[in-house]
Amino acid sequence: MELTIRQVRPWGGRMCDVSVSDGHIRSVEPHDPDAHQSGEVVEGRGRLLLPSxxxxxxxxxxxxxxxxxxxxxxxxxxxxxxxxxxxxxxxxxxxxxxxxxxxxxxxxxxxxxxxxxxxxxxxxxxxxxxxxxxxxxxxxxxxxxxxxxxxxxxxxxxxxxxxxxxxxxxxxxxxxxxxxxxxxxxxxxxxxxxxxxxxxxxxxxxxxxxxxxxxxxxxxxxxxxxxxxxxxxxxxxxxxxxxxxxxxxxxxxxxxxxxxxxxxxxxxxxxxxxxxxxxxxxxxxxxxxxxxxxxxxxxxxxxxxxxxxxxxxxxxxxxxxxxxxxxxxxxxxxxxxxxxxxxxDPTGIRLKGTADRPGLEVGDVAELIIVEGETVTSAVMDRSPDRTVLHAGRVVADGLEIL
Ligand SMILES: [Zn+2]
Missing domain, CATH: 3.20.20.140 (Metal-dependent hydrolases)
Structure with a gap:
């Protein structure tokens, strides 16, 4: 099953479209407002994309x-x-x-x-x-x-x-x-x-x-x-x-x-x-x-x-x-x-230091959260309820409600 997350900012970076299938991230491309998407689309609305x-x-x-x-x-x-x-x-x-x-x-x-x-x-x-x-x-x-x-x-x-x-x-x-x-x-x-x-x-x-x-x-x-x-x-x-x-x-x-x-x-x-x-x-x-x-x-x-x-x-x-x-x-x-x-899971991705921001690359598991925030730090300070949660590449919660 394919799913596209439109218009999100991985770790607060540039605006991207992210495609997901079989529980993994398949592509991370600069956001294209005219791109045709097949399958399910999750609207990021400019929010941050982070690992769950x-x-x-x-x-x-x-x-x-x-x-x-x-x-x-x-x-x-x-x-x-x-x-x-x-x-x-x-x-x-x-x-x-x-x-x-x-x-x-x-x-x-x-x-x-x-x-x-x-x-x-x-x-x-x-x-x-x-x-x-x-x-x-x-x-x-x-x-x-x-x-x-x-x-x-x-x-x-x-x-x-x-x-x-x-x-x-x-x-x-x-x-x-x-x-x-x-x-x-x-x-x-x-x-x-x-x-x-x-x-x-x-x-x-x-x-x-x-x-x-x-x-x-x-x-x-x-x-x-x-x-x-x-x-x-x-x-x-x-x-x-x-x-x-x-x-x-x-x-x-x-x-x-x-x-x-x-x-x-x-x-x-x-x-x-x-x-x-x-x-x-x-x-x-x-x-x-x-x-x-x-x-x-x-x-x-x-x-x-x-x-x-x-x-x-x-x-x-x-x-x-x-x-x-x-x-x-x-x-x-x-x-x-x-x-x-x-x-x-000791075989999973490991943090290499305080500046390392992994987990959102092509091939990584699609365990994700999309959350409102100007920057990652401001998201931690503001703790917005505007969140969408994905497990194994599927949306499992939205707006603080489980689906
Ligand atoms: Zn305890």
Missing amino acids: FSDVHVHLDSTRLGLPFRPHSAGPDFWDLVMNDRNNWRSAEWPVERRATHTLGLMIARGVTRARTYAWIDAECGLERFEGVAAAREAHSDRCDVQIVAFPQAGLLREDGVVPLIEEALRNGADVIGGIDPCLLDRDPVRHLDIVFGLAEKFQVPVDIHLHEPGELGVYSTDLILERTKACGMQGNVTIAHAYALGGVSEVTSRRLIEELAELDVSMTTRAPSVDTCLPLAELTSAGVRVGLGEDGQRDYWMPYGNADMLDRTWMLAFTNGYRQDELIEHCLAVATIGGAAVL
Whole structure:
């Protein structure tokens, strides 16, 4: 099926007509107002053409988007947040399947066509939350590619019975094995990480580890993860999420870790946290480390932030990094789109540095968003609702509504 996108500006450049077939970009030509187009035509109306968003860190089983606003009820510590979700998710107005399906639809309508979501698995919820997320993936399978992480949110070792449940999820369609704070949560980092990497080897799946641990403790856990990545030959298949330690250690340690992350091709994901914990974004991408962005929790039992809009989250990434220059703000958009795509698929296009704007060349996959904006930076600042979203070369959303 052929489709032509008329009158768009790829990455804010000159006005072009772009043809798409079989899910790929086939031509990018200067705009010709008299050209005859066969097949379906999408009117760009002078808008920007960008790669679609990749939300590579989202918890679809916790979301409360679409439900009445609920004042935050958790205590200050991490375990308080865990228990706040555990004690309340069953009494949500909608079951997990409906909440996850609704939120994923909102994300797609705003420009996401690639996502990695966590599904909480433990002895309390069993596979119930995983199954709700899997149903949401199925409901939107024509609009978005979704990877599901079998995620031990409450630890692997604190409570009995978690590991067999994780294995069951991996047998039943989970794509990635998750881990979390091996020192602070399970208090046995070697055992925790050996289980995670052991399951990765057994099921031949990538690893994705939440690392909230600060300072030297976070560095210690990162070193253990790097050690196992090398020993298990998992280069290209390990992701560390958050990595707050990297934002708060000495320059020498930070430089060493970035070099090793690049060498072992370990990717990083961030949710654009507060200023003192944000990743050294430009240094990471310049060193060749794959970095992606995600919404994380969205108006859920963890935090009231997050609205299914990765363009808003891109603004947050630029803001928390203190960026003013156009190149760096545009780089945030490149991270939120192509950067994340390379986290999900290490064989995909990789960002080469802060000035690199790939993803819209002939032969590239047609995972696209058309959005109103004078320039790429102004689109990040204005976050217009005038958007058209394409997945696999087909229009899947327009004007913030899924089709
Ligand atoms: Zn998370």
